[in-house]
Amino acid sequence: MFEYAPAPESRSVVDIAPSYGLFIDGSFVPASPSGGVFKTVNPASEEVLAEVASAGVEDVDLAVAAARRAFGPWSALPGAERAKYLFRIARIIQERSRELAVLESLDNGKPIKESRDVDLPLVAAHFFYYAGWADKLAYAGYGQNPRPLGVAAQVIPWNFPLLMLAWKIAPALAAGNTVVLKPAETTPLSALFFADICRQADLPPGVVNIITGAGETGRALVEHPGVDKVAFTGSTEVGRQIAGSVAGTRKRLTLELGGKAANIVFDDAPIDQAVEGIVNGIFFNQGHVCCAGSRLLVQESAYDEVLTALKRRMATLRVGDPLDKNTDIGAINSAAQLSRIHELSEIGDSEGAQRWSPQCELPAQGYWFAPTIFTGVTQAHRIAREEIFGPVLSVLTFRTPDEAIEKANNTPYGLSAGVWTEKGSLILAMADRLRAGVVWANTFNKFDPTSPFGGYKESGYGREGGRHGLEAYLA
Ligand code: NAD
Numbered sequence: 001m002f003e004y005a006p007a008p009e010s011r012s013v014v015d016i017a018p019s020y021g022l023f024i025d026g027s028f029v030p031a032s033p034s035g036g037v038f039k040t041v042n043p044a045s046e047e048v049l050a051e052v053a054s055a056g057v058e059d060v061d062l063a064v065a066a067a068r069r070a071f072g073p074w075s076a077l078p079g080a081e082r083a084k085y086l087f088r089i090a091r092i093i094q095e096r097s098r099e100l101a102v103l104e105s106l107d108n109g110k111p112i113k114e115s116r117d118v119d120l121p122l123v124a125a126h127f128f129y130y131a132g133w134a135d136k137l138a139y140a141g142y143g144q145n146p147r148p149l150g151v152a153a154q155v156i157p158w159n160f161p162l163l164m165l166a167w168k169i170a171p172a173l174a175a176g177n178t179v180v181l182k183p184a185e186t187t188p189l190s191a192l193f194f195a196d197i198c199r200q201a202d203l204p205p206g207v208v209n210i211i212t213g214a215g216e217t218g219r220a221l222v223e224h225p226g227v228d229k230v231a232f233t234g235s236t237e238v239g240r241q242i243a244g245s246v247a248g249t250r251k252r253l254t255l256e257l258g259g260k261a262a263n264i265v266f267d268d269a270p271i272d273q274a275v276e277g278i279v280n281g282i283f284f285n286q287g288h289v290c291c292a293g294s295r296l297l298v299q300e301s302a303y304d305e306v307l308t309a310l311k312r313r314m315a316t317l318r319v320g321d322p323l324d325k326n327t328d329i330g331a332i333n334s335a336a337q338l339s340r341i342h343e344l345s346e347i348g349d350s351e352g353a354q355r356w357s358p359q360c361e362l363p364a365q366g367y368w369f370a371p372t373i374f375t376g377v378t379q380a381h382r383i384a385r386e387e388i389f390g391p392v393l394s395v396l397t398f399r400t401p402d403e404a405i406e407k408a409n410n411t412p413y414g415l416s417a418g419v420w421t422e423k424g425s426l427i428l429a430m431a432d433r434l435r436a437g438v439v440w441a442n443t444f445n446k447f448d449p450t451s452p453f454g455g456y457k458e459s460g461y462g463r464e465g466g467r468h469g470l471e472a473y474l475a
Helices: 057-076 079-095 097-108 112-133 161-174 189-200 215-222 236-246 271-287 300-314 335-350 401-409 424-433
Strands: 022-024 027-029 036-041 048-054 151-155 178-182 208-210 229-233 252-256 262-265 295-299 354-356 372-375 392-398 416-420 438-441
Touching (some): 022 057, 022 189, 057 151, 057 208, 057 215, 079 112, 079 189, 097 112, 112 161, 151 161, 151 215, 161 178, 161 229, 215 236, 229 236, 236 252, 262 271, 262 401, 335 354, 335 392, 392 401, 401 424, 424 438
Parallel strands (some): 151 178, 151 229, 229 252, 262 295, 262 416, 372 392
Antiparallel strands (some): 022 027, 022 208, 036 048, 354 372
């Protein structure tokens, strides 16, 4: 592999303040005595980026009360008026997309080419898309006079901070709800910049409130008696706790949880394309993707060819500085996530699977993990069953379509799957029998705001995106 010259994106396009308050009722305010502060770091360098307020129970009360006050006037606006705000937000996101992409890469560790070319365009697209629905709710298939639910409590994870915010906030506002959103504690900054965009768009105070903090803040928010709807994206473990706390209340709930997707490659697939799809499926965003193709199922007759091509391709992946435009794999988001990836990989070793990574030099500072595959994996191995949420692929084989279906569905999750074959009939037959919310054919990790996304079984319930995504915010 020839060397590339460094091609760093400029860090100076983003101005990060030394500290941030909570965004409540249209203003940034410090946390109350029930709250505190925490630091957010750049996972590629361990440099502290900013100190951020941590909301306590009093702050959660204030944010929910602000959202409640704003709900009446906001929901009474004609849909076309709400749409104007959403279109304005979408345009400001586009105008500020370079700044936001750099910020996201700094706080999250993801490569700039992904935050610039995937996250930010999709964030803007979600606001544009739901802006278009705001005055057409009566035609969405949910009755002639669908009503908003009220105040939505939204809790999101760290893997796509601004994109998950867009998935949550855009449909909620389009439908006439107001929101209190809590970003993840390791990636709070892009949500705080979004708060500034709400001010820039003259969004009425209280329609969007952003409260930062860790799990306790999230818990106080979802358990608050003043919220009408809870939308959560994150781990299955926390999703289960939330489902327990919401049970028996009148709150509506949607959960987008983990996954362990099968990426199924038949021997008639275009192998080079399939290898690109395998690489994109598991190494995109360092594998911090709930729908990542973390289980590769290869038809036995194509195994040698696929594995040889996959290893050759993996040897060309560039791991390193997220702000370098040539970087393919950035930093692991946190020390805690890195240790979980190490732990599960070591379990893979001890269970007898064979680990392989290309030669690659990892930076000395920050949190890094080389792209890795495990071969010789069986259904019983923990690395074939548990979500690793990192750049680690488990490779299994199959002989017949029935065996592929059996293995693919043998998981507590059901978020996504991929099928690679040149036979259209086989794609349709497989898609019919795969128990997964999304099935990609001859591609992987393709997202579009018009398309619903969500899971079966322990991957959660409810759908986000598309017309279906409105249902979660309408009565
Ligand atoms: P996590 O569940 O630990 O945290 C998610 C969010 O919930 C964070 O904001 C966190 O502060 C908050 N939280 C933690 N404990 C809480 C509690 N008791 N009550 C309320 N909120 C609480 O998950 P994570 O480690 O941040 O994210 C990784 C997980 O998210 C993975 O399992 C991944 O599959 C899943 N995920 C799913 C989707 C999807 O669309 N299905 C998308 C992205 C991530």
